[in-house]
Amino acid sequence: MNGKKIYKFSENTLSLFSIKAIELGLTIFLIPYLISKVGLLNYGSYAFAMALIIFLQNVMNYGFNLATVREVAKNKKDKRVINEIFSTVFSVKIFLLIVIYGFLLTLIFLIPEYYSQKKMYFFASFLLIGDLFSLRWFFLGMEQMKFKAIINFFYTLLYLLFVLILVQNETDFYWIPFAEGMALLIVSMISFVMVIHRYQIIIKLISISEIINYLKLNFSAFVNLLLPSTFSIVAVFLVGVFGMPTQVSFMQVGVKVSNAFCTLNSILTLAFYPMVNRNKSIMFNSRVVLLTIGVILSLTMYFTSDYLITNWLRIETSENINHLIKIVYLLSPMPILVAIISSYGINGLLPFLKDKIFSYINVFSMLFMILLAWILIPVFKFYGGAIAFLGARFVHAGLSYFLFKKMKKSV
Known part of the structure; x- marks a missing residue:
């Protein structure tokens, strides 16, 4: 690799490291704090709910961090292709969000165990809405992970602030997913608007048939x-x-x-x-x-x-x-x-x-x-x-x- 490529690799690696370091620091601080506030039993209820929500969140990221990153990396200087990719990803995410939300509501209203925790699942679903505007795939493909690092820093600050304010005793465990979801929603929407403006992206929603075809391919x-x-x-x-x-x-x-x-x-x-x-x-x-x-x-x-x-x-x-x-x-x-x-x-x-x-x-x-x-x-x-x-x-x-x-x- 030449000097420019080494610099770009180092910058992206350090940016990714800072993201993971913040996540690690958050884990080290929050797990003992949350267990001390809500207890092992309620923390377990929260962890079980989040396992489902995070799985659905990964479903929404329909291979974008692999297939789409590969396409963006190969065409990052072609504005037309980037616009097409952006429009396709956003359209597919909207479609998947609607399907996933329907599935989640079905679970809540049909299964008593989920219905008894409906408030927590409703708050946790903000993570799905926030993920609609997440651009991790875009920053990875463009090899601009320093922006993702900045976004992640502000998300962590907001999340911590919400947790420290809202989670004070054992009955507050349902506020934990609210803090995560609301922080992601706010930060993702702001970064989404900024990227649209900076890269002059024009989003054109694709048809249902094109979405289905994309999902198959x-x-x-x-x-x-x-x-x-x-x-x-x-x-x-x-x-x-x-x-x-x-x-x-x-x-x-x-x-x-x-x-x-x-x-x-x-x-x-x-x-x-x-x-x-x-x-x-x-x-x-x-x-x-x-x-x-x-x-x-x-x-x-x-x-x-x-x-x-x-x-x-x-x-x-x-x-x-x-x-x-x-x-x-x-x-x-x-x-x-x-x-x-x-x-x-x-x-x-x-x-x-x-x-x-x-x-x-x-x-x-x-x-x-x-x-x-x-x-x-x-x-x-x-x-x-x-x-x-x-x-x-x-x-x-x-x-x-x-x-x-x-x-x-x-x-």
Whole structure:
């Protein structure tokens, strides 16, 4: 890479790192704070609701962070193409928001457990409306992640402000999703208007038939974005389906810690993705970086679990602390598994346009996790959920590696 490309890569990497660092700092502060205010039981109810909403939010991002990023990266200097992409994405998001909102309302009015928490789900749905105006895919494709970092900073400030004002006691747990949703809605709408003005975007909504055609053509990209990004969410949700809210709290905290240790690899995966799509010669170097960091982070997670949980969370009983420590121990291979998936799947198969193969891997891995969860959670509770989550990642990583190597031999 020449000096200009190195500078752009460094800028995007630092911007992504700042986003993840803010998210990590928010997690470190908010989880103990919220548990102390609303208790493990109510925090578990909140976590279960958010697992569903975040899954639906990922459905709304119909492969945009993969397929659309790839198209934007290749055509970022062509104003006509950018306008077409922008109009298509916005039209598809509006269509999906209407469908998803209908699905959510059906769940609330037909299932008593959801209806009893209707206020929380209504507030949480603001995240879906806010996501309509989210432009993460645009900033990734344009390799302008510094703007996303600024947006994320203001979102975090608003979210914290709302939480500190609204969440004061155990009965206030439904205000947590309100704080998240309202902060995202405000910041996303402001940034959306600013981007429209700055890049002189003219939005022209496309027809329903064109939307349906887009959904069909990009189904593989949708699966490839949805399933890997929602493995942990589905794992938390499944623990909630088969277990109690307190068990959901244990699972969610374990997943949050695991995700924190995967943060650096997630950043580098996103930073490398547009570059690898343009120049496949850097694929090997990106793989070395991702795998090395994955090994280091997995070892660090394993050997620091006890110290981390003991000094981070202030929970009533030593039994609950021990549960959390064991969950983190159990999930410690996650960083290296995520690094393998990033190296041989996202930055391996996808740049060679093997979207369909990768989608099969994702579907099989998700079904494997659901099957394991169905068998293990009723017996081992949240530990069963953690084992199912880990097992699915092993399958995901193994298939990504094997099929990438097989593809390379045939090229």
